[in-house]
Amino acid sequence: MVSVKVRSALSQMLKKCLVESLDADMQERTTQDVIADYDLRKRTGFPPNIPMQGQTAASRIVDDVVEDGLFLHFVERLARLDREGFMGRSYRIAGLRELFKCIGAEGYLWDADTSHFMEDPRIRRTPNWGRLAQGEELRFSLLRVDIVKNSRLVKTHGETAARGAYDDLRNILARVVERRTGRIWSTEGDGALAAFLFGHSATQSVLAGMALVHELFVYNRVYNKIGEPLRVRAAVHTGPLRYQSEVGEMIKQETCQEVLEAESLWTPPDALAITHAVANTLDRVLRDRFKSAAETGNRALVYSIGLGPQ
């Protein structure tokens, strides 16, 4: 589980919100959306025939969600309840605005596109955006990057020179990915995997991929010291993924496998390929930058820099 540090004042504030907004039954029902099969009476030892006060319920629930590292998830659920209501009935959560403000002061930003909190990138950048729990399943967009003919580069230019170029590539990748609230999950050997979750994640990952192609174009002309272009293949795919802190565990999942396949099988050098799952979510102005490529068996669309005559 993630360890979101929750100060006592914040816990107290959440308890107050619950007490002032929901009765014990509704508090329990809302908690069940975050902790499956949550049984308030079992946890408190309250007999079923004695009505439970809202204050007792709130106290127990908040302690439990904090202990399970689900404080942010619970507040997100409350925000949804406040916004959408439940079973046709509307619920106003008192003090929600103040609670958001205090969570913001703890270094978290509210992402309106996904209705999730994420860590403020100005304060810290962690692979799980400071909030994902082990096994949490969400829709991610993945950007896979692979250096073309990596072994030959090392052989021709030596390990030190090649490593220098790879460091440059990693820096470029970090810049284009983190600028778009993505996270680099792995940079092993000749490849890298970056993930996007917030905002319109598929669009963000495509923009990062395009920016990478552009940056490398300039890098190869202006800054490259190894004497030959550093070429990459980049691919983007989107789909559901169960988050694991071990990237090796996630790689086995289908969405990761698809992006690896798109990069290795369908992407030409110096280009970005996107799967149809990604293309279908893009605004047309971006989608039109990608061409169908026969060599991909129409399984991906490809973007590359084209220079014509004047």
Place this chain on the structure above:
Amino acid sequence: MKVLVCAADVEDKKLSAFASRSLSSCGSAELIADSAFSRSAKKKAQGCLVYFDLGIGEKRVLELASKIEEVESCAWGVIDRAGESPDPSRFFFAGASDYVGERLFKAGFEPGRLETVLDYAGFETEECAPEETFPGWAKLEEDAEAPVRFCYAAIGNQKGLLERIGEKRLGKLREDFAAFLEPWSKECGGIVWIRDTAGCLVLFPPNDEGMNPLLAAFRLLLDRALIGYELFKLEVPLTFRFAFHRGHTMWRKPGATGSIVSEDVNFAFHLGTKAAGDGYILASADVEESIPECLADLFSPSGDFEGRHLVASRRFKD
């Protein structure tokens, strides 16, 4: 006389400032990436004085110097701005003609020093007229003639945009683009000078002060889709047009330029509004020496306009 400064980072601001202040008094001074220099060192070094920035490593300096040792009318020196070399005489033993240490780098060359180096290196030099260093826009004398590089920058395909996003949004886009050009031009030591309905005339110092403006323009063309979508929030394609020219103008601050009569200003406007096209850079031949080495292969002659030779870059395909 051309001076090349071979460095790891051609956008190194301190090195660029040193080159324009101290190494351009007998012609031009240009930064070149050591990787680009290495590719055709002999050709590039022909007739040049080459300074190697020690930031690329002593071993690399000596390796590149050995590549040009047989080139006729060529000499080389070393810039050791951090004073890292324990024994600078090693460079002279290897054939160097100059060594610029930490203090000299900071202070800059005194008038006549570059001529002394050229003389020592065996170049036949005429008396070099010391080129005035660029004092900065705030210090330029009002109404005095100043050498500058002009750049007319505009949103491309404005007719098409008018149809697709309407007059109001196009007007807002022009405003946003002009505001965007302010920090963009500043990165290259430039200033947005005059605006017309379609674009802006930006001035850059006669020599690079920071990033090379043609490289900066090239990067904007490359990133046009990202800029249009992410920055200007457009749902239609965006492109730019750039026209560069080198010349002179009477200096007035932005907003006070109404009565300026200048052949070069007129030409720059005409070049940008009548000759330039979308998705590429057009430049008068006077700017050719400002084209960075790393982009030189993308430019080729492009006919004449109002009696001047032009060069143009290749066009980015949409």
